[in-house]
Amino acid sequence: MKQIIGVVSLCVACQVPAQELEEIVVKAHPLSDNGLSQAATVLRGDELSEQLKSSLGETVASLPGVRSASFGGAVGRPVIHGMGGARVKTTEDRIDTMDASVTSGDHAVTVEPFIADQVTVLKGASTLLYGSGAIGGVVDTHTGRVPTSVPEETVTGRAEVRATDNGDGRAGAVRLDGRATGSLAWHLDAFIKESGDYEIPGETESAILRAFEGEAHEAHAEDSTGLLEGSYFDAAGGSVGFSWVGERGMFGISVSKTDAEYGLLVAHAHEHGDEHDHDEDHDEDHDEDHDEDHDEDHDEDHDEDHDEDHDEDHDEDHDEDHDEDHDEDHDEEEGLGMIDLAQTRVDIEAQLNDPFAGIENINLRVGLNDYEHKEIEANGEVATVFDNQAWEARLQANHHAIAGFEGTLGLQLSDRDFSALGEEAFVPPVTSKTTGVFWVAERPLGAASLELGARLEQVEHTPDLGPVRDFDVASASLGFVIPQTEQFSWSVLFDYSERAPSIEELYSFGPHFATQSFEVGRDDLDVESGLSFTVSGNYESDLFDARATAYRTEFDNYIYQADTGDEDEGLPVRVYAQSDVRFVGLDLEVGFHLGAIAGGDLDLTGMFDTVEAELTGPIDGYLPRIPADRIGVGLVWHNDAVRASINYQDVDTQDKVAQAELPTAGYTDLSASLSYRFTVSGTDIVMFLNGRNLQDREQRHHTSFVKDIAPAPGRTIEAGLRFQF
Known part of the structure; x- marks a missing residue:
């Protein structure tokens, strides 16, 4: 299928100098030769390797306008311009990942960035190409597991190993591509990664949460510094693919498998109980150890004088027994479970070139998915089984x-x-x-270009319990890309998008311990719609580069979780509600070429992003989990063999919070990387060393459901080797 080339300013987004700009194929979008009116960023090659983290969300979280909804070491779903969950579509080679990551914040995205050729981030509504679920954006991981061309070499490949000190993490990946004959191409890849619980610099619970819970919490709190319990993970997978490629087209198929186990950070209700249950257990232990006469006196005086009577009327042996019983109960209560995940996926691609007059090619992509994960309690019992049997097909001409x-x-x-x-x-x-059904197209307008697009979609949800809901949604866009000079171009994009409510928003009812809430869906929710206006500018020269995107979206019937102030099963009750909402934001990235120093080039980079999401309906306020403002600066020095960089970021305090949501303290982050490239017998080898959170600061991401009980990792040193042949 025709892939149009978009010029992506890697000197800014990925910190390489302006003179090394190259054209990158934006495989996630069929437009355009002259650049997209929609903001898009591509990570690939050494830049992708430098940004690789244990999850997809953390891998792209350094890009302006992008964050991660982290949940321990294994889980991180991308957040784009303040929107995440079902509003950001994660795809593998333009087909949905078809996992259960949109269902809950503790569910992992199954696409693996370690074996990716490139990762493309489409910022803003991408509903025309990817459906109503992409009203916030798309993160597409291009793997090439179904080969679309025959390599010139018999075998090409790359491999990578890396290790981190924090959590004792290890990861390795290998990828091979080759040709069996002049028309038959093949692909193999495999990866493995694992880590123990990672170290944190402060306490597990945030100071804001501890202050909110007060002295009662402090009296029962345990020493929770050192390691973040439940942040471990162990994952492995791979794929095999074959394609026949000829002049008139191609046909290929791949089969991939992913298995993972990772810890859960949140204890479940029946494990830790509530105050009433704790008191009952305490009374039962107390009664079992004392005679009947004492029990009668104890029952009469317990409410007023329990502590005094306990100290005065019981001997030391009883106190020791009671403490032991309490500790055993507490250990059982605080035990954390794990998730055991397995996915098998089949991908098929076929293309026919020049099938008839007026059509350049027809491309078919099909994904077939078998996904299951088990949520296993600390005692080894399976509590819940999530199953997702799905398929998706895209036919494009x-x-x-x-x-x-x-x-x-x-x-x-x-x-x-x-x-x-x-x-x-x-x-x-x-x-x-x-x-x-969708259509996107462009036409030249002198030196400028005009982009048009439209999509009509029908969504139907049929639950075992509850009413069937079906929705007809429509989206359209109008964009202009206007080159002013050889160095400067700008674009304007107007788009109208509609999104059908997700099954979680419609039918949820019950305790959801990952989000620490009792969730209540509403099966009468309406279609969510947004009208957006985006202006982007791009300047590129030998000495200076800059990219900026400003956007404003007015939503009608935006779906969000509203806190009711009630509790059920010890959790706050949150009901899915709808309101008008306004998103306003800015992404900025700049790069300065400072000159040649010590046999290499020195560059200064900077970035800034901000977004505000405010309720504009009958109720005023802010949406939950909107990221705080962020500003960063970096230096990069490099020559043909050595590359060294240092980056500093300052993340502001987020105090524009939703009802019943706690603020999140700001933090700073210092990171650095060093790599050395050399060649041995035709194999390109890169040795690299990365340092993250070098100041060992407590860092909490406001986008995370568990930000107040699960900080990001402390100081982390990573070393590795990368081979390409």
Whole structure:
């Protein structure tokens, strides 16, 4: 299929100098030769390797306008312009990852950045190409697991090993691509990564949470510094793929498998109970150790004088027994479980070139998915089983100019059978079907270009319990890309997007311990719609580069969780509600070439991003988990063999919070990297050393559901080797 080349300013986004700019294929979008009106960033090659983290969200979180909804070491879902969850679509080679990561903040995204060719981030509504679930953006990981061309070499490949001191982490990946004949291409890849619980510089619970809970919490708090319990992970996977490639087209298939185990950071209700349960257990232990006469006196005086009577009327042996019983109960209460995940995925791609007049090519992509994960308690019992049987298909035809517009006409189909069965299932089994047709195209307007697009989509949710809901949604966009000079261009984008409510928003009912809330869905929710206006500018020269994107989106019927002030099963009750909401934000990145120093080039980089999401309906306030303002500066020195960089970021305190949401303290981050490249017998080898959070500061991400009980890792040193042949 025709892939159009977008010029991406890697000198700024990835900290390489202006004279090394190269054209990057934005595989996630079919437009455009002259640049996209939509903001897009691509990570690839050495820059992708330098940014690699244990999850997809953490890998892209350093990009302006992008954060991660982290949940321990293994889980991190991307957040774009303050929107995450079901509003940001994660894809593998343009097909949904089809995991359960949108269902809960503790569910991992199964796409693996360690084996990626490149990762593309489309910022802003991408509903035209990817459906109503992409109203916030798309993160597409291009793996090439289905080969689309035959390599010139018999075998090419790359491999990488790395280790970190924090958590004793280890990771390795290998990828091989080759040709069996002149028309048959093949692909193999495998990866493994593991880490223990990572170290943190302060206490597990934030100072803000401790102050909020007060002295009662302090009296029962344990020493929780050192390690973040439940942040461990162990994952492995791989794939094999084959393709036949000829002049008229290609056909290929791949099979991939992913297995993972990782810890949960939040104890479940029946494990830690509530104050009433604790008192009952205490009374039972107390009664069992004392005679009947004492029990009668104790029952009469317990409410007023329990502590005094306990100290005065019981001997030392009883106190010791009581303490032992309490410690045993507490250990059982605080035990954390784990998730055992398995996914098998089949991907098929076929393309026919020049099938008939007016059509350049027709491309078909199909993904078939078998996903299951088990949530296992600390005692080894399986509490809940999540199952997702799904498939998705995309049929796209690239057409020649019609009334001056060249573009892509497409059909997208998906089917998802989702179930969560067990004592902690808060969403009933649901079958979801989606059908969408779309068209995106562009035409030149002198030196400028005009982009148009539209999509019509039908979504149907059929639960085992509850009413069937179906939605008809529509989206459209109008964009202009205007080059002013050889160095400067700018773009304007207007888009209208609609999103159908997700199954979690419609049908949730029950305790959701990952989010520490009792979630209540509403099956009468309406379609969410947004009208956006985005202006972007791009300047590139030998000495200075800058990119800026300013955006404003007015949402009608935006779906969010509203705190009711009530509690159920010891958790705050949060109901999915709708309101008008305004998003306003700015992404900025700059780069200065300072000159040649000590046999290499020295560059200064900077970035800034901000977003505010405010309720504009009948109720005033802010949306939850909106990231705080962030500013960063960095230096990069490099020559042909050595590359060294140092970066400093300051993340502001987030005090514009939703009702019942706690603020998050700001923090600073200092990171550095050093790499040395050399060649041995035709193999390109890179030795690298990365340091993160070198100041060992407590860092909490406001985008995380568990920010107040799970800080980010402390100081981390990582070393590794990368081979390419």
